[in-house]
Amino acid sequence: MLLQAHDVGWQLGEVRILQRVNFTVEPGEFVALMGRNGAGKSSLLDLIAGLRRPTDGALSFDDRPLEYWSADDLARSISHLPQMVRADVAISAEELVLMGRYPHAMGWSESDDDRQAARLAMTRCGCFEFRDRRLSSLSGGERQRVLLAACLAQEPRLLLLDEPATFLDIDQQLQCFTMLREEAARGVACIAVTHDLNLALTFCSRLVVLAGKTVAADIPVTTAAEDTTWLSLFSPRLVVSRTPSGHPWVSYA
């Protein structure tokens, strides 16, 4: 078991954000973490990334409680793409992606392998051509691809992505999710927060829906067309059908 959440709860001051969250993630799974605004998706990702400590329950990675992991070890295993990254710095795209290698870089400077890994990640995310441009001069979508490349360059065993498709045009969204599916096929576990139900149904292997501060639905995509209770958690105006190729597909009623 790669990741396990056992009765995880999180409270911020007096406000309870999450309670009794239970789920496990195996290597190779591509989980879509969904829910309405304020459902606690980003908070859950932050907890898994080790940026915050759960106030109740326990998270374990690799059968070892998260708090026993050092920040260094965790950074070599878990990569986290936050919703917002400061982009007002004068570093170039390639320098940023190389920072994804810092947890692996031994000693003073990055090795050729590190550079190779960074460039491969940039090619895969379609941002190699603006490697020498400053982060601050890139458009929102271009910047998002660079950040994604930094996460890939980190070569994690668990990828946490908070709305990776934000700012991306449709073609880039499809490329992004295709690439994440490839990562999953190579044994990396991916958890992606997304609001795009069809993107999730097309590419992910499993849907985890947060509602009422906890996991309200946790189903494999293959059964998403039959059992539609998960859909009503988003809006009463949604219906699910199947595409000619047999994929579940959500449309608006």
Added chain:
Amino acid sequence: MSAQATATIRALSETRGDTRVRGRIRPVVFYSVLIPVFVLAGIAAVAIGSTSLEWSMIARVLAWKTLPAGWVDVGVITRADEAIVWLIRLPRVLVAAIVGAGLATAGVMMQGLFRNPLAEPSLTGVGPGAVLGAVAVFVTGWGASSVLALPLASIATALLALLVVYGIATRGGTTPMTTLLLAGIAVGAFLTAISSLLISINIVTWQAAQEIVFWMMGGLDSRTWAHVWLSLPFVLVGFIAALLQSHTLDLMLLGEETAASLGVEVEPAKRLLVVTSAILTGASVAVAGLVGFVGLVVPHAVRLLLGPAHRSLLPASALTGATFVILCDLIARTVRPPAEIRLGVVTALCGAPLFLLLLMRRLKEEEEA
């Protein structure tokens, strides 16, 4: 990695050679200009002064002092030459270099840590703390007992001020940078007020008041080897500590959360960075008084030329800072001999227009982008 992907990468990498980030220059170019300028500035600063010296005489004295006995013909060196080169000018130039390197390094760290272009070394209460220590020494007359009383007192109060500021800004183990900045400004203002109070109620003679005012303007007059040995260890250790944290500084540019998810233990890292920068600043201010604009302008200029990666930014800024202060001190003592202009006045007179120039260039770049 598939064979095809590897081949693609190799092909892409080969086309790379001549590309670089716009506006930046290569480190090789930077150092091949700056190192000769640094060396020449150092030699010129020893040679030029009220008594002009031949360059060959400087070389002779330096060789005599550093090489094994008997290698150099001592006969032609007069006692005066020896004193001017070895006891008066060389220590002064070395202190200038140490102070410049220390302030520039501290400036790089503070700007990186606060992600604020206005951040400079004496934030977090360190500058006003050092001033208070110095004023206390002047007011009590301890300065007469030892040449080291003043530097030691100011470095101690600088670190003490940092401790107070950090303590105030820390709640439940975390120190938000904005709070640290504001606490630094508030405590700094308070300490400055105490310094002014001490001056206004205690100073009886004009001479003592003038000494304090001069010290606050920074200066390197009558600096000795004692000042070199006092500041060098601190600045050397601080610089190496800063260099070892260059990855952390890079990652902190992206924000604390991103840094944390890339393996930085944020709170211990911040403590280490702030203390390192305070040691560098404290040691510099202790031997040179308040020398403004070095810690602000030098990091900005070097960052524009080389980019913000700290591994190259830190050593390049240190060397630039050293060169800048050596040259400013040379100007300070040669413009209107035998009197000296205060060093802090020269660094500000040169630094402020330079800063504006950088600002213009940046605005222009932003318009073009």
